[in-house]
Amino acid sequence: MTDPVLSVENLCTHFFTRAGVVKAVDGVSFDLARGEIMGLVGESGSGKTVTGFSLLGLVDPPGRIVRGSVRLAGTELTTLPDARLRALRGREISMIFQDPIATLNPMLTIGQQMKLAIDAHERLSRRAATARSTELLTQVGIPSAAARLRAYPHEFSGGMRQRVAIAIALLHRPAVIVADEPTTALDVSIQAQILLQMRDLARETGTAMIWISHDLAVVSSLASKLAVMYAGRIVEQGPTATLLRDPRHPYTAGLIASLPAMTKPGTPLTQIRGTTPSLLSLPPGCPFAPRCGKTTDRCREEPALTEENGRGWRCFHPEGSNQEVPA
């Protein structure tokens, strides 16, 4: 296997609030190969967005990366001085956010904003910058791109705005893009267009992607591997098909089973009982134990990572196999 372009090890991002320490990300590890798309799935508060922000060094106080390492093509990012990090951000690693209205500056034309993003890292003539911007807008599917450079964000629809945000993220052909629920705010027909385009773009440009979403089906349509987060931890990860057809962690299995498409219409859905825990008052041991149907005394300890055939999970009583983790 080739060296991963992004390698995250035991990443811990904690927020030091007045109410206590919130361990939003607590021991996350994964590798990402060049051109690979990884889906990061989880419910709100599971730490998936904070993980994404941590990779780019965008965590603001009271939050802080307290432990762990993020290596981008060999460079350690967590200890990098701000100025050096700024030089990488947008050039080597960039981010697409959920809300394209908040991402774009309403006072500047699209062309001006793209020029600013180019100027941040490169010296290009106005003409060359326009050419690059036009090329990227065309690539993400914006019709008559050259003319649209003079338009303001409010003149675009939601889907088109998100395409502009994607084009800006791609300007410097970064090695890694972190996409935080970029299609959640869009209509399904527009979402489908963007998903198909992103799949092709990753293939063509070799950009690796982390696609953060709460929607299993959306992530699975893009990603070759998945990581499922719960209460700040990756509880299961592995190749998309294996993980979906043969989930090991009861939470993953519960998420898949609770999809309406998995149950006959009109009959009760399989539900996960209880609610997502507050990160301020996590029970000791496995964070999913209070909601899990398989909980035993052992679950009061934190389960270690079990690895097998390129996949991994954190559970003492995994689904699908009868083998229990030996005590």
Place this chain on the structure above:
Amino acid sequence: MTDFLSVDDVSRIFGPNLSLGERIAARLGGKVETRSVRAVSDVSLSVRKGETLGLVGESGCGKSTLGRVIAGILPPTTGRVAIDGAPVMENGTKVTTRVQTVFQDPFASLDPRMKVGDTVSEGPIAHGLTTRGGARAYVAQWFERVGLDPVWVDRYPHQFSGGQRQRIAIARALAMQPDVLICDEPVASLDVSIQAQIINLFLELTRDLGLTSVFISHDLSVVQHVSDRVAVMYLGRIVELGPVAQVFGTPAHPYTAALFGSVPKLVLDADELVRFNAIDGEVPSPLAPPSGCYYHPRCPLATRTCRETQPRTQPVSDLRAVACHHFDAHLKARSSDAQAGRAVKT
């Protein structure tokens, strides 16, 4: 069974609210938006007693506006909504409590400064369904019904999670003892694991209380799960209406087919895990809808007729109706595709 809830030829137009100055400017040729939006155009439908009608469509298609008109929150510009023959609104005022609504965002729909018990009892007290003295017991009964602990009535909304708040919103609607429940995206803002709980609650309550309901959602899999019949809206019009299994199984309108095709679906027992296709183009602006059939600029089957004349709603079978000039050809093509075992593409 007879029609219980009937919507007759309802349209709702939102005009620009022009000030005197703007009207003068417009008269003098200034750039003032004077066009109006037909959010809902000529919609007729009926829901039988105990039935759940799903209402689907992309944002801006008018599904929420239609929901609000049915719920008596917005007066229709023309047309009439009636429950069991009695009108929901008269002279722009809601005159019945038989229809209640559950909204999308339980963070916005509950008053943050009111105890949740008071929020639930306010309506029933005002309409004489309970008394001030009996309110506590009355609310407790509804709290239990929706799976909340009755000791929580003195808490404030911020002390609850999203799923619990949605249960409170459902309790508030049900405490008015309605016959018809309008649910406007009730699970859209909830986490996946909580969605299933609220959907199960909805199924249980509508069955046990014999509620007639309209379930509005952009999530087709949720609508497919809870509805008996489904109406598909596009730019303010219903393009297709029929029993869920038929509309989802063999869509008669090209838009229905394309919309269902564009949702990524997990297919765990096939080689290809997720199936979806994209529809070309975007929804046109409702300020300037296209000529003829509103869907023709995006439709692969569009002909001259489609560009020129608006299709009338015509019956496909007993329970189904579609507004498309070419639905016959479309249905035939799809069924032969299915017989040949090919993936159905649009």
